[in-house]
Amino acid sequence: MKIQKFLFISFVMLTFVSFSQNSNLYRAEKDKIHDLVHTKLKVDFNFAEKQLNGEAWITAKPHFYTTSKITLDAKSMLIHNVSMNNRKLDFNYDDFKLIIDLPKEYKKNEEFTLYIKYTARPEKVKQKGSAAITDAKGLYFINADGADKNKPTQIWTQGETEASSCWFPTIDSPNQKTSQEIYITVPNKYVTLSNGKLVNQIKKGDNRTDYWKFEQKHAPYLFFMGVGEYEIIKDSYKNIPVDYYVEKEYAPYAKDIFGKTPEMMEFFSTILGVEYPWNKYSQIVGRDYVSGAMENTTAVIHGEQAYQKPGQLIDENKQENTIAHELFHHWFGDLVTSESWSNLTLNESFANYSEYLWREHKYGKVEAEMHLFEEVKSYMNGQNFDKHLVRFNYDDKEDMFDLVSYNKGGAILHMLRKYLGDDAFFEGLKTYLNEYKYKTAEVHQLRLIFEKITGKDLNWFFNQWYFGGGYPKIEISYDYNTLRKTVTINIIQLQGKSFKFPFAIDIFEGNKRRRHTVFVEGKDASFSFPYTKQPTLIQVNADGALICEITENKVLSDYIFQLKNADNYVHRREALIEVAKKQDDKDAFNAVVAAMNDKAYKIRILALEKIDLINKFSKKDAIHKIMQMANSDEKTLVQAAAIYTLGKLTDPELKPIFEKALQSKSYSVLGKALVAMYYVDKQLAITKSKQLPDEVRQILATPLTRIFIEENDEKELPFIAKNVVSGLFLSNDDAIKVLYQKALKQISISENSEAIQNLVDDMVVKGNQYKQFNFDKVVINLMRTMIQDQKKQNTSNRDRNTEIIKEAMAKLL
Template sequence: MRRFSLLGLLAVLLTISCNTTKPAVAPPAPTPATTETETRDLDTMTVTPATNGVIDEEEVVDAPDPAPAPRKPKALAFNRISDLLHTKLELRFDWVQEMVIGRATLRLRPVFSPVNSVVLDAKGLDFKSVTNPAGKELQYSYDDEQQQVTVQLDGMYARGEDFTVVFDYTATPAEGGTAGEAITSDKGLFFINPRGEDGDKPRQIWTQGETENNSRWFPTVDKPNERCTEEIYVTVHDRYKTLSNGTLMSSTQVEDSMRTDYWKMDIPHAPYLFALVVGEFEVVEDEDWNGIPVNYYVEEEYAEHAKAIYPYTREMLTFFSELTGVQYPWPKYSQVAVRDYVSGAMENTTAVIFGEFMHGTARDLIDVDLNEKIVAHEMFHHWFGDYVTCESWSNLTLNEGFANYSEYLWMEEKHGKDAADYHLLEEWQGYLSSLRSNPPHELIWYDYEDKEQMFDAHSYNKGGAVLHMLRNYLGDEAFFSSLQHYLERNKLSAVEVAELRIAFEDTTGEDLSWFFDQWYLSAGHPQLSIRTDYTDGSVAVTVLQTQDTENNVPAVFRIPVDIDVYTNGTATRHRVVIDEREQTFTFPAATAPDVVVFDPAHQLLAEYDYRKSPEELAAQFRYAPAFLDRYEAVGILSSQESDTALTNKIYTLALQDSFYAIRGVALQSLDAPTAEQRSLIREIARGDERSEVRATAIDLLTQLEDEQLGAIAAEAMGAQPYTVVAAGLEALVATDPEAARKAADQLEAIENTSISGALANLYSETGALEKLPYLQQQLARADGYEAVSLYTAYQALLAKGESAQQTSGVAMLQEMALDQSQSPWRRLAATKAISDLREDLTGRLEELGDTDELNKLIMEMGTGLEAIKAAETNADLKSIYEQF
């Protein structure tokens, strides 16, 4: 599953004003430091400016080192008594009542001890009959609290003897279910616009089984350490296509306008991976991959863009098969995007489901790498998660950590190491941001309160980062050979973390318990204070571990790491092992080093207090090859008082860097460019290969009121990437307002969030209240970060409106914020818009006239915000809402 967390945006959101200033579209720059006591961490990228790169001894305070309290494991693997071997489902649907009408035939076998009954998960199912295959009625009872059915069998069955139970039942998933951490609803099966009442929205049925929610639409053993083969016979109207796991064996006409599709999966997989999708789709067939069908289910308007929506699918199948040494093991690969999906995406075996955020035309998706990362994530699950499955949710990182790391692996393969390392930085930021509102916990987390808590930035982001560290420690050959051994040894089975460790130890011959103990079975990460000193032909590097030891965080991490000492532009590498709370390493150096780079591979998940002078940062940019060295140096230099010529030299080089994020951070760091830099900015604005960097350059030239802005704006309006067109429109406003107005009228026909965002900024700045209906129409379409920007602009325009317009607009925003079926991003954006409008109107009471009507609106917004906070089910949103 691909989970989207909102907490990483908290700091950014709180800086977005209630006016219409557009947030930068270039990659985020390191946050400038503001005081001499701030420290660097990889979440905020804040670095303390210094003049000598040295930390005084008295500045460092050692953290307490109490012994961790013993903790009792709670969330262990499910105790299996009967093994589910095969599931056969025969399904019809009552769309009006949102009901599943089903017949389930389950074949099981005792795991060890003889059984004369079986307990199955069956959340809210209504049983019409429970029989054996001969039709003999079987006695059963239902536990409402556990939502399980216990069936008394027709005899005692010993180990090796199969038994079969047949259920005729109905399910109405919409009547139950709650929200969790990873998904916004656990109903298991969802009817979308079932009665055709919701405008042009298509009618669909789709499922979401993870964690244990497929038992809301069929009886099963709904646990990750169970697996079985599967058959599904689904009867639908002819106008619908169906998608499920495995192979479509047949489609049979059964009555007027009705058809039964027969899907078969003859390789066992976990019940939470069962999937079913029904809807009006075009099925776009790609070329078979090694004889395996590859296809994309898309709404008709996106059929010609299917390969752009699901990019590089066949190429990834080859890459991951070769990388793991295990050929893709399943009979097909299908992908579909559905409406109103309750998560990011889900790795249902051979039938991956995505949210509609994936949709777009080829033009919409220029430079959008989100789609390919998510395609990689869900595909890699077909090895790590589907083929080899975590035995309990406590071990979820064995699924999700690998899937997250696949995004790094793919970016490295397809786009180079800079792109992969930039992605890794974003993963670190997501993990560290999550610690603002929640304490750290172990990757293998046995004492969670609710299994849904496992779907967090530990299992995903930290899990992937830990795998990256293990790869760097062992080397590629040992790492990937170990993964092949792990997959082959544990194929089609459930695993716990010890089996991953043993696979690496079997392959390498090394005892890796130290690594797994501190990174998987302990919490947290190192927090390091680093100082360097040069005296008498040697450089000393002192490393102090300062992490707090609460929540089972080790007082001392064992850290094998490299240190590069640069002298006259050349690095001498030293491998050290940090295994004490404080250690000093001394290396020979004929002269004072240009700069010392700790962990030059930048593979260590850690936070740092490591201060460098502007001269050291400049040397780091010039000489150190890694992305993060260059990215960090440019971002930090902008916050330091340093020689202008030195800083400008680095900025000029950064504007010409081969990687787009470095060019982007350089653009964000400039406020008074030199003539040479201005020339480079114009070149970037006219034709940078990365659209968001080009757009950022246009924005900068707009702020600078550049003399060539008019021509550049005109060129941008004819560009292909919509982000560039949007920046061009805002530049045109500054140079030719009438041309901008005419262009805006034409651009309204384009359904693209960059365009609608630019139009929203334009209309809010000019007070074009007649455009409120246009913006209201766009609000329901916006999603992701763009939704926050669009809603902010809408609120800014609403603030300039009449009382009736404001009252109507607030009511619409509140309805959106309260609707838990809406995207979390839309709910967040709507709530923030209400909060910002309330703050704006309150601050302008005297100016606007302190009327009863205005005070009533402000009071109603306050009451509405409290209602939104009380109704919200998403933990990330609840945390963000504390700021409103």
């Protein structure tokens, strides 16, 4: 599963979300009393009641001990009939567990098949979701009555963690594996998607029954159904069908969004040494989806953020990492499944690392380094320091879907790869997948495979990174012996416990770089190296592999050299931030300008954001360089950043640059150009803004909001309220909604503008906690309330309210 980034942000920003691992309960693998063997379902839907009418044939067998009862998970259902071979069976049902009396005692490996007729009622489900997966009712009816003319009617399921049992009876645990077949009856206008192969379709009047069959075994949480009016765009990998289910509006762009999937399948199959193990691969986009995406075997669902137009895709396909992530799960998670949620790292950490692997393969080392940096930064900025990667004492299984299981876990795999070497690392993955295919595993089994292949004991690595928390916080100092021509690098760990780790060190003599790899053990370590001439720079953690915080004393000249010469993106970025603070120094200013040529496009963007063009050296040369970037940088995101920087100059002579940018196919460039143009030719910017197609205006809601607020354009306030509230900052968190509703009750624009100002100020002060969701919403709702009350207001009040909103929007933007 891929969690949306804004939900991860909510993890770390909202103080009322608990990530405690102080539970006294030991979260063991669920006891296997019975083994699922096969699941057969027949379902149809009651759209009016948002219910599923189902029949289930559950084939199971005792795992080891003789049994006379079986317990199935079945949440908030109506159970109409339970039988075996047409013989009714006694059962007890408490709305969560269905306990069935079997007609006799069954011994190990003695199979039996139960028949259950039931009604699934997802709206009655009592279990709650989490910040990561915002709902847990398993089965979702979207616009079931068709009342919303702007939203299609759809049905989709979400099984992870244990919500498949909201729509069919099963043993809802990741350590179960079952094959499946599903008969789905729907109105003829809808298409369906499920796991495996569509065997046949039978029409009967206005309805049709689609028969889907999946012969391999996978976990119940990976079952999927999708129903809706979709265009199916066909693709393939070798002889395997690869299909994209999208709404008609996005059919022309489906291959632009998802079209790298076959190439990913080929790359992952090759690098893992294990061919894609399933008979098809489909991806569907669901409205109002409760997370980012989900790796249902052969039937991945994406949230509607996957929908992008060419003007967005030319900047960046924001779903590409997610596409790789969910595909990689088809090896790590679907083929081999973590035996318990405590071992979730075997699913999610691998899927997270696949994003690095794909970017490294497709776009090169620098792109991969940029991605890894952002993943690690997100983890380190969170409240996650003491959390273990493998956790047996979480408060709730949903808590496992966090920045540790994803971001830190992926970075730990990268460290393991660097330590073992590529050959051993990927041979280990291949062996692991072949050893445990269609089975479940725990982290120790992964460790033992790597140990067998490499001949190395890896307990130290797994104990500190998988079964321990934190990371090294390191202080670095240097001692030079000019007589012996040696430099000693002193490494002191400042955190409570000490870590063992390999550590890459680059020593520069002039522009010549030599890399040394040392192994640090204990809190205090020192390593000496000879040099021919005094080192120009010493770069520790030179490959950027170690998860750590480093403190060292460097002067401006060190950072300038590092910005120009460091091998890893993270070190050039670090240097740029430090150099940009000292732009009163000519060399520092010139170094920032030079960084605009960096091979990492995010360094170029950061240099554009940080450059100080006020009374600086060689200002004209710098502006000329930025103009060139605005016109022709290979990355449209860099072009957009250059236009934003030029726009701050409010120089009419730059108008031709902005005019050209207004013709760009890139929405990022277009949005920045509209704002820049507004400050040199207001009328042209406003005219262009109003001429844009509605679909483009919705995508560019943020820059257009800035223009319309600056212009006091009340005619555009409905557009702002509709598009920013509905499109940018929606929260599914109940606590946020309560606070939001409370805030709205305090708003009375017609009577008390001071109260509004205090409210806005309060939201800003509490920015770290509420800004991402509430401040934005409150600002827009101030606008909406202003529209509703404007007839009651006199001109002075309305003008004052507009000023309040302008101030708030300036802080937001």
